Amino acid sequence: MFEEEKALVEGKISAYCQQQQLPNLPLEWRAIPFSGEWGMAIPLFALAAKAQSFDPKLPIPQRAQALAQDVAQTLQGLKGFSRIEAVRGYVNLYFSTSEYAQRVVTEVLEHADDFGSADPSGNKTMVEYSQPNTHKSMHVGHLRNVILGGAVANILESAGDQVIRANYIGDIGLHVIKWLCNYELYHLGEQPGEDKTRWMGDLYTEADRRFHDDPGFETAVRKYFARWDRQDPDVVALWEQTRQWSLEGFYQIYEVLGERFDRVYFESEVEESGKVFVDSLIQAGLAIDERPEGPVYVNLDELLGKKEEYRVAVVLRSDGTSLYATKELPLAVMKFEEYDINRSIYVVDVRQSLHMKQIFKVLELMNYRWSGNLYHLAYEIVNLPGNVTMSSRDGTIVLLDDLIRESTQRALEIVHQKNPDLQEELKLEIARDVAIGAIKYPMLARENTKVVTFDWQTALDFNGQSAPYIQYAHVRAGSILRKAGIEASFDVRFSADLEPAEINLVELLSKLPAEVLRAARELKPSYLATYAYDLAKAFNDFYNQCPVLNAPGPVKAYRLALVRASRHCLKNSLHMLGIKAPDVM
RNA sequence: GCCCUUGUAGCUCAAUGGAUAGAGCACCGGACUUCUAAUCCGAUGGUUGCAGGUUCGAGUCCUGCCAGGGGCACCA
Numbered sequence: 324m325f326e327e328e329k330a331l332v333e334g335k336i337s338a339y340c341q342q343q344q345l346p347n348l349p350l351e352w353r354a355i356p357f358s359g360e361w362g363m364a365i366p367l368f369a370l371a372a373k374a375q376s377f378d379p380k381l382p383i384p385q386r387a388q389a390l391a392q393d394v395a396q397t398l399q400g401l402k403g404f405s406r407i408e409a410v411r412g413y414v415n416l417y418f419s420t421s422e423y424a425q426r427v428v429t430e431v432l433e434h435a436d437d438f439g440s441a442d443p444s445g446n447k448t449m450v451e452y453s454q455p456n457t458h459k460s461m462h463v464g465h466l467r468n469v470i471l472g473g474a475v476a477n478i479l480e481s482a483g484d485q486v487i488r489a490n491y492i493g494d495i496g497l498h499v500i501k502w503l504c505n506y507e508l509y510h511l512g513e514q515p516g517e518d519k520t521r522w523m524g525d526l527y528t529e530a531d532r533r534f535h536d537d538p539g540f541e542t543a544v545r546k547y548f549a550r551w552d553r554q555d556p557d558v559v560a561l562w563e564q565t566r567q568w569s570l571e572g573f574y575q576i577y578e579v580l581g582e583r584f585d586r587v588y589f590e591s592e593v594e595e596s597g598k599v600f601v602d603s604l605i606q607a608g609l610a611i612d613e614r615p616e617g618p619v620y621v622n623l624d625e626l627l628g629k630k631e632e633y634r635v636a637v638v639l640r641s642d643g644t645s646l647y648a649t650k651e652l653p654l655a656v657m658k659f660e661e662y663d664i665n666r667s668i669y670v671v672d673v674r675q676s677l678h679m680k681q682i683f684k685v686l687e688l689m690n691y692r693w694s695g696n697l698y699h700l701a702y703e704i705v706n707l708p709g710n711v712t713m714s715s716r717d718g719t720i721v722l723l724d725d726l727i728r729e730s731t732q733r734a735l736e737i738v739h740q741k742n743p744d745l746q747e748e749l750k751l752e753i754a755r756d757v758a759i760g761a762i763k764y765p766m767l768a769r770e771n772t773k774v775v776t777f778d779w780q781t782a783l784d785f786n787g788q789s790a791p792y793i794q795y796a797h798v799r800a801g802s803i804l805r806k807a808g809i810e811a812s813f814d815v816r817f818s819a820d821l822e823p824a825e826i827n828l829v830e831l832l833s834k835l836p837a838e839v840l841r842a843a844r845e846l847k848p849s850y851l852a853t854y855a856y857d858l859a860k861a862f863n864d865f866y867n868q869c870p871v872l873n874a875p876g877p878v879k880a881y882r883l884a885l886v887r888a889s890r891h892c893l894k895n896s897l898h899m900l901g902i903k904a905p906d907v908m
Numbered sequence: 909g910c911c912c913u914u915g916u917a918g919c920u921c922a923a924u925g926g927a928u929a930g931a932g933c934a935c936c937g938g939a940c941u942u943c944u945a946a947u948c949c950g951a952u953g954g955u956u957g958c959a960g961g962u963u964c965g966a967g968u969c970c971u972g973c974c975a976g977g978g979g980c981a982c983c984a
Contacts, residue, residue, distance in 0.1 A: 351926085353924090353926070353927095355927090356926095356927060356928085364926090364927085366926055366927085366965090368926075368964050368965065369964070369965095371964070372963095372964045372965095373964095382964085383964035383965080384964075384965085386964085387964075410927080411927055412926090412927080412964090412965095413926085413927070454984090456984080493984075496983085496984075497983075497984095498983090498984085617981090617982080618981070618982040619982085620981065620982080630910080631909085631910045631911070631980080632910085632911070634910095634911095634980055634981080635980095635981050636981085637981050637982045638982090639982080640982050641982060642982090644982095646982065646983085646984085647983075647984050648982095673912080673913070673978070673979085674978060674979060674984095675979085675984075676911090676912060676913090676978090676979070677911080677912085677979055677980065678979090678984085701912090701913090703913080703914085703977085703978085704977095704978090706977090710976085710977075734946090737946065741944070741946080742944085757946085765920090765921095768921080768922090769920085769921060769922090770914095770921090770922095772912095772913060772914075773913090773914070773921085774913095774914080774977070774978095776920080778920095780933090781920075781933080784932095784933080785946050786932090786933085786946060786947090787931085787932045787933065787946095788920095788921085788922095788931065788932040788933085789932085789946085791946050792932095792946070792947085794946085795944085795946050795947075796947090798944075798946090799943075799944065799947085800943095802943065802944060803943045804943095805943095806943060807943090841924075849922090850924095853922065853923090853931090856922095856931085856932090857931090860931085863947060863948070864948085866943075866947080866948090867947075867948050867949085868948095870942085870943070871943060872943050873942085873943080886943090907944090908944080908946070
């Protein structure tokens with residue numbers, strides 16, 4: 324938007340610089356702060372610093388201001404701008420507000436549900452996230468990964484990428500064997516109840532405790548592992564059955580969270596190919612095989628001539644069984660071969676940064692052409708107040724199911740109060756959308772690199788900077804449109820003097836496409852979370868200051884258009900965050 | 909020891925190298941006969957951990973220090 328006008332200004336300034344024998348520096352466009360008016364600014368400090376014509380004793384800000392005055396003079400009367408002035412070293416160019424508002428709102432209404440989405444980028448990106456372990460619980464700590472990964476996938480999609488959502492489920496390993504062994508010894512024949520994940524998790528905690536406290540049990544687990552390794556049919560059958568219970572529980576949770584996956588990888592699926600991959604590492608002379616006395620490992624620091632940077636990556640146990648790294652390597656290859664992607668993003672918590680770095684480096688040493696296109700999207704963990712790490716063994720966890728149930732219950736009480744006449748089913752649906760939104764928002768609204776401290780009070784707070792606040796603005800917009808009726812006229816011809824609240828709102832509407840691209844480029848949903856809140860706040864300001872339905876005819880018409888455009892932007896930004904926008908609350 | 913990361917209002921957090929560092933929560937005082945009060949308005953609250961440096965300009969970039977968190981060979 325306004326590219327023509329910008330080009331015109333840049334041309335003029337370039338000519339001015341040439342005429343004044345000033346260096347031709349690239350211009351920087353910025354928003355003007357404190358504006359009740361919409362415009363763009365150009366700082367002239369850099370130019371002033373380079374200009375020869377000034378007294379060297381004159382401070383730069385003063386030179387910049389002199390220059391700005393001069394430039395503003397030469398730009399006077401330029402078409403498309405209502406006012407051009409020099410302030411504190413900046414040239415401020417104000418757009419004629421009605422024309423600006425008209426352009427923005429027209430564009431939003433034309434694109435409607437697609438406003439904010441970019442044209443296809445040609446990129447095919449896989450985002451791997453969630454990665455739960457079967458036979459374990461899902462707690463709030465795991466939630467951040469799912470929410471972050473889902474939002475990143477949505478945002479990349481909106482930014483024009485073709486996105487493949489992948490999950491990588493840990494369905495085998497020592498934790499599973501512990502569970503199976505404990506089940507066979509102490510719980511044989513028992514079935515999970517309604518909440519499968521909780522039940523599986525409880526049994527895991529029990530097994531894990533036995534494993535640590537009871538040496539006899541540990542021996543039993545080792546024997547059990549050997550049975551798994553020779554694929555004892557009873558063990559395999561039990562594994563298949565119990566794994567299924569876990570998966571059913573996970574899919575229930577994903578459905579509640581509104582997440583779906585295009586491809587689910589399993590660790591069991593890449594176990595064998597991992598061992599083959601390790602063989603090729605040995606043959607390539609990259610890995611050192613010390614079996615049976617030691618493991619198979621890649622001494623990355625030695626290969627790269629580094630010290631204490633990449634360290635040593637162990638890729639196979641000395642007994643020949645597989646490790647995390649063993650499976651991760653062929654999985655990376657599989658992703659590129661299966662989907663012909665050109666970028667692979669791993670949403671994995673920050674504690675695994677070194678491991679991810681090692682795996683990427685090993686793949687690079689194997690000369691995969693795509694090895695430069697692997698990204699670890701690291702995020703910090705979720706702690707409990709007092710910096711307590713969630714641990715099922717210590718019982719310091721908040722189960723997802725408990726959180727969702729409690730949050731939904733609270734939301735439902737409010738819906739009952741505010742909209743007693745709605746159908747019960749609809750009330751529950753609204754309460755779910757609000758509850759899930761309230762849970763998701765705080766995990767998205769901060770930097771990925773910052774620890775989230777979970778506390779019940781904040782999680783259940785539906786006021787202030789929160790998803791319900793944004794959802795509520797959306798509901799208000801919808802409510803106005805509904806009351807206006809279908810025969811209402813939506814006219815995007817704006818009057819010359821708009822209220823500051825209207826200008827501010829229009830400005831925010833115009834920013835959505837750029838914010839989406841920025842969030843996609845940096846893989847930071849927090850930008851959009853902040854944006855959505857700012858937009859909702861701007862809409863609430865407008866709502867309070869500018870009556871719509873009772874406004875005079877022409878004003879009502881353009882305000883209705885503005886409300887409709889706002890509603891699209893609120894909804895679109897919420898959806899990208901993976902948060903639903905209900906019509907009534 | 910080496911590496912990563914965080915440090916901004918009482919608390920939780922924003923701020924694309926630019927103009928006067930902003931929100932929410934909490935606390936205090938107001939606004940529902942109104943397009944839904946899950947809202948709004950007002951008040952209070954700051955040496956951006958410390959010290960240098962780069963820059964016309966630093967919360968933001970660089971160096972050092974302090975403090976918290978995390979990681980560093982067969983867990984994932």
